[in-house]
Amino acid sequence: MKAGFFLQEIQNIGIRTITGVPDSTLKQFCDAVRLDDGKTFHHYVTANEGAAVGLATGEYLASERPCLVYLQNSGLGNIINPLASIANREVYGIPMLFVIGWRGEPGKKDEPQHVYQGKVTCALLEVMDVPYCVIDDTTKEAQMTKMLSEAKALMAEGRQYAVIVKKGTFEKGQGAVWENGYSLVREQALRVILENLFQESFLVSTTGKISRELYEQSDALYGNHERIFMTVGGMGHASMIAYGMAQADASRQIVCVDGDGAVMMHMGALAFLAKQSPKNLLHIVINNAAHESVGAMPTGFSGKTYAQVAAACGYQNVCTVRTEEELKEAVLKAKEKQELSLIEVLVSLESRADLGRPKETARENRIQFMDAVLRH
Numbered sequence: 001m002k003a004g005f006f007l008q009e010i011q012n013i014g015i016r017t018i019t020g021v022p023d024s025t026l027k028q029f030c031d032a033v034r035l036d037d038g039k040t041f042h043h044y045v046t047a048n049e050g051a052a053v054g055l056a057t058g059e060y061l062a063s064e065r066p067c068l069v070y071l072q073n074s075g076l077g078n079i080i081n082p083l084a085s086i087a088n089r090e091v092y093g094i095p096m097l098f099v100i101g102w103r104g105e106p107g108k109k110d111e112p113q114h115v116y117q118g119k120v121t122c123a124l125l126e127v128m129d130v131p132y133c134v135i136d137d138t139t140k141e142a143q144m145t146k147m148l149s150e151a152k153a154l155m156a157e158g159r160q161y162a163v164i165v166k167k168g169t170f171e172k173g174q175g176a177v178w179e180n181g182y183s184l185v186r187e188q189a190l191r192v193i194l195e196n197l198f199q200e201s202f203l204v205s206t207t208g209k210i211s212r213e214l215y216e217q218s219d220a221l222y223g224n225h226e227r228i229f230m231t232v233g234g235m236g237h238a239s240m241i242a243y244g245m246a247q248a249d250a251s252r253q254i255v256c257v258d259g260d261g262a263v264m265m266h267m268g269a270l271a272f273l274a275k276q277s278p279k280n281l282l283h284i285v286i287n288n289a290a291h292e293s294v295g296a297m298p299t300g301f302s303g304k305t306y307a308q309v310a311a312a313c314g315y316q317n318v319c320t321v322r323t324e325e326e327l328k329e330a331v332l333k334a335k336e337k338q339e340l341s342l343i344e345v346l347v348s349l350e351s352r353a354d355l356g357r358p359k360e361t362a363r364e365n366r367i368q369f370m371d372a373v374l375r376h
């Protein structure tokens with residue numbers, strides 16, 4: 001199905017606002033929304049999926065129009081609370097249409113963080129009182145039109161409806177391409193971080209390609225990756241995992257390697273970390289101004305730097321760097337200072353097409369990591 005056709009149908013059922021957090025399964029849909037560029041739809045990338053449900057609620061209160069909320073099924077966890085406690089028909093009855101990318105579909109090979117979430121996706125919608133349909137590359141346009149007219153009827157009663165989208169549903173169309181103006185390649189930045197921190201620290205890395213690149217780079221440099229805990233799912237929680245480790249034993253140096261989209265997702269962690277101010281935690285934010293791992297949709301960030309946000313929260317030592325030399329200098333300074341530090345690294349949108357994935361299971365990685373930690 002063409003994403004353009006889907007958007008046309010969405011318009012026909014009265015939707016004017018599209019909001020959510022991007023997903024690789026929905027890349028063609030996301031690209032089509034970006035290329036629309038506000039001509040037909042208002043479009044907002046929110047900090048997290050629950051925030052999109054909030055926005056959709058406000059749009060309905062103000063205009064009686066339902067919104068489209070798009071998300072990867074990993075984001076279901078983030079919408080559960082506003083869905084159950086605001087939108088559900090036993091509360092306010094706020095209509096909205098969810099478009100959900102289905103990672104970890106049973107029977108299809110996918111990464112470990114998607115397996116369980118994929119298995120419970122339909123059951124979660126059922127228990128949340130959200131009727132749904134499932135679409136794939138065999139779904140005909142006429143079927144889609146019918147499903148969306150059912151969605152429209154349900155939404156007229158204050159209900160929600162979900163379209164679950166299998167991998168490969170939307171045809172490849174015109175990709176939305178942009179550059180962020182930064183030249184440092186993320187993988188080179190990660191190499192500098194490893195060269196200067198791996199041997200004396202434990203790293204907690206964020207969801208997406210940052211973890212995959214760190215895994216490969218640390219294997220290349222040191223022949224192992226045992227000092228890296230990859231937060232493969234639970235996007236936005238790496239810094240709190242890092243804090244959990246830092247507070248458990250102050251003699252260990254902990255480095256959180258975060259992404260800008262992930263920091264946005266649960267930005268309250270910055271305020272919490274500043275209040276605790278662990279001396280043994282270094283927070284590095286790799287900022288490419290986008291959700292690069294899932295198709296490079298720009299994040300909804302305002303343009304101020306993450307270093308400024310962290311400083312305003314109360315981090316003691318912050319800086320923003322753009323080159324390998326600046327990064328190395330910032331890391332050495334943070335090591336010397338021994339206070340809560342945040343280094344924001346501005347990187348380009350490049351990544352390798354042949355980037356690998358961890359070879360072990362998630363549980364094996366966790367065991368290797370804990371062995372290394374407990375040996376320390």
Ligand SMILES: Cc1ncc(C[n+]2csc(CCOP(=O)(O)OP(=O)(O)O)c2C)c(N)n1
Pocket residue numbers: 021022023024072074075076078206207208209210233234235258259260261262263286288290291292293294
């Ligand atoms: C709760 C949740 N929502 C969405 C996703 C899909 N997802 C995986 S990686 C990623 C982008 C991460 O962006 P950022 O932290 O900026 O790192 P980058 O990919 O740009 O390196 C997204 C949205 C997810 N894994 N979990």
